[in-house]
Amino acid sequence: MSEGRVYIIGAGPGDWKLMTLRAAECIGMADVIVYDRLVDDKAISMARPEAEFVYVGKMPHCHTVPQEEINRILVSRALEGKKVARVKGGDPFVFGRGGEEAEALLKEGIDFEIIPGVTSAVSVPAYAGIPVTHRDYSSSLHIITGHERADGQGRKINYELLAELEGTLVFLMGVKSLPDITASLIKHGKDASTPAAVIENGTTVRQRTVCGTLGDICRAASEAGIQSPAVVVVGRVVELKDRLAWFGRGPLAGKRVLVTRSRQQAGVLSRRIEELGGEAIELPAIAVAEAGQMQAVDAALERLEEYRWLVFTSTNGVGFFLGRMREKKIDIRKLSGIGLCAVGEATAAELAKNGLNADYIPRAYTTEELASGLAGMVKPGERVLLARSDIAGEGLCEILADNGIQYDDVAVYRTILADEANSRAMELLESGGIDYITFTSSSTVRGFVGMAGTEKIGKARVVCIGPVTAETAREKGIDVWAVADRYTIDGLVDVLLGGL
Numbered sequence: 001m002s003e004g005r006v007y008i009i010g011a012g013p014g015d016w017k018l019m020t021l022r023a024a025e026c027i028g029m030a031d032v033i034v035y036d037r038l039v040d041d042k043a044i045s046m047a048r049p050e051a052e053f054v055y056v057g058k059m060p061h062c063h064t065v066p067q068e069e070i071n072r073i074l075v076s077r078a079l080e081g082k083k084v085a086r087v088k089g090g091d092p093f094v095f096g097r098g099g100e101e102a103e104a105l106l107k108e109g110i111d112f113e114i115i116p117g118v119t120s121a122v123s124v125p126a127y128a129g130i131p132v133t134h135r136d137y138s139s140s141l142h143i144i145t146g147h148e149r150a151d152g153q154g155r156k157i158n159y160e161l162l163a164e165l166e167g168t169l170v171f172l173m174g175v176k177s178l179p180d181i182t183a184s185l186i187k188h189g190k191d192a193s194t195p196a197a198v199i200e201n202g203t204t205v206r207q208r209t210v211c212g213t214l215g216d217i218c219r220a221a222s223e224a225g226i227q228s229p230a231v232v233v234v235g236r237v238v239e240l241k242d243r244l245a246w247f248g249r250g251p252l253a254g255k256r257v258l259v260t261r262s263r264q265q266a267g268v269l270s271r272r273i274e275e276l277g278g279e280a281i282e283l284p285a286i287a288v289a290e291a292g293q294m295q296a297v298d299a300a301l302e303r304l305e306e307y308r309w310l311v312f313t314s315t316n317g318v319g320f321f322l323g324r325m326r327e328k329k330i331d332i333r334k335l336s337g338i339g340l341c342a343v344g345e346a347t348a349a350e351l352a353k354n355g356l357n358a359d360y361i362p363r364a365y366t367t368e369e370l371a372s373g374l375a376g377m378v379k380p381g382e383r384v385l386l387a388r389s390d391i392a393g394e395g396l397c398e399i400l401a402d403n404g405i406q407y408d409d410v411a412v413y414r415t416i417l418a419d420e421a422n423s424r425a426m427e428l429l430e431s432g433g434i435d436y437i438t439f440t441s442s443s444t445v446r447g448f449v450g451m452a453g454t455e456k457i458g459k460a461r462v463v464c465i466g467p468v469t470a471e472t473a474r475e476k477g478i479d480v481w482a483v484a485d486r487y488t489i490d491g492l493v494d495v496l497l498g499g500l
Contacts, residue, residue, distance in 0.1 A: 012089070024046050168233065307408075317412055387410060
């Protein structure tokens with residue numbers, strides 16, 4: 001066997017949280033990520049930033065990358081000694097061609113591992129309130145491909161046998177073939193009044209379910225505009241749908257919200273959106289990293305006793321400053337006697353996580369409010385240390401200087417504007433599939449515009465966390481729909497909810 005290894009991974013039916021721990025682990029350690037169209041972006045975001053990403057997405061009957069080419073990619077990367085994560089929707093061995101890929105690897109002597117996934121055949125009906133088995137309705141489950149091989153090879157679907165079965169029939173990838181499926185079942189004796197359902201975009205906020213009978217489900221699905229990906233369920237268990245339906249509730253149900261925060265910070269806002277029934281689409285417009293030059297930071301740390309106030313304007317500032325203290329083995333007690341200023345509740349909370357309480361939190365999270373507050377507390381001869389980003393504005397420094405306050409402004413971290421966008425988020429923007437776009441800082445606005453421009457915003461409503469961010473957005477030619485009254489993530493969410 002070669003040193004390379006391929007992990008053939010099932011990422012589940014749509015919602016990334018239904019992915020297994022082993023799948024997440026393998027994605028996180030892979031050198032190369034080869035992924036499909038139906039894999040959630042958040043699953044891919046678990047990969048290391050330096051990993052190579054290869055998109056091989058397929059549309060029904062329109063394969064962007066032929067299977068033979070996918071096999072070649074897997075083999076070539078593994079022969080280079082790399083760990084390759086082949087990430088698929090659903091389960092790789094349930095109509096996922098995982099077996100074909102495993103055979104290609106075996107032929108070349110390449111080591112591989114199969115990581116099963118939650119199949120849409122069971123999970124998608126469950127999200128629609130349809131149990132595929134039930135003692136009173138069905139004692140068997142039959143999973144069938146919704147389309148046969150285009151080359152005419154392979155085994156044909158035996159509709160005569162399927163029509164005789166009393167259990168639940170689940171057809172995957174069957175939207176285009178739905179007329180043939182229903183007609184064939186009825187032709188071979190299946191009662192046209194048999195309950196049937198088609199579930200589109202299962203386990204996501206865009207999930208829709210159309211119910212009917214075998215005789216009229218095609219018309220119902222067509223009138224509703226049902227498209228792939230969708231799962232077709234035939235059997236008496238469909239009758240339970242109205243009673244057991246549980247998914248798709250919440251004030252943001254059916255809404256897609258674009259989150260432009262850095263990958264490290266997007267999780268808080270994304271979770272709030274998902275808790276309220278919405279779908280958070282992450283498009284990091286910025287990234288944060290330790291400052292390139294740390295001499296000024298280190299010099300300030302060596303003379304901490306000279307400062308009376310230490311000002312943090314973001315959670316990132318807290319994290320990188322205290323992280324540098326730990327790295328330099330500086331005792332946290334060195335901060336004793338220094339007043340701590342935190343701009344915003346989240347910044348104060350980050351201090352609290354480290355056992356530190358903020359002595360001053362401005363009522364309004366603006367430069368003017370911060371500076372005026374400090375001017376009223378800093379006594380003559382006292383010095384202030386600002387621990388901020390490398391692209392922080394000069395307004396605070398100018399106001400401090402105008403008030404005769406001595407200060408040192410050090411960049412403890414740098415903000416990097418994104419130069420590459422994930423494909424799905426961009427596709428959704430271009431197709432008008434985003435309902436709201438959120439900006440949590442001026443840098444996220446600049447990063448977004450540099451990466452995607454302003455034309456793709458279309459009819460999406462733009463929501464900003466505060467007036468400074470909103471001003472930057474307007475300067476870039478963006479129409480701002482709403483600005484949060486409280487300049488926090490909760491305030492941003494309140495604005496989203498208020499517009500429903």
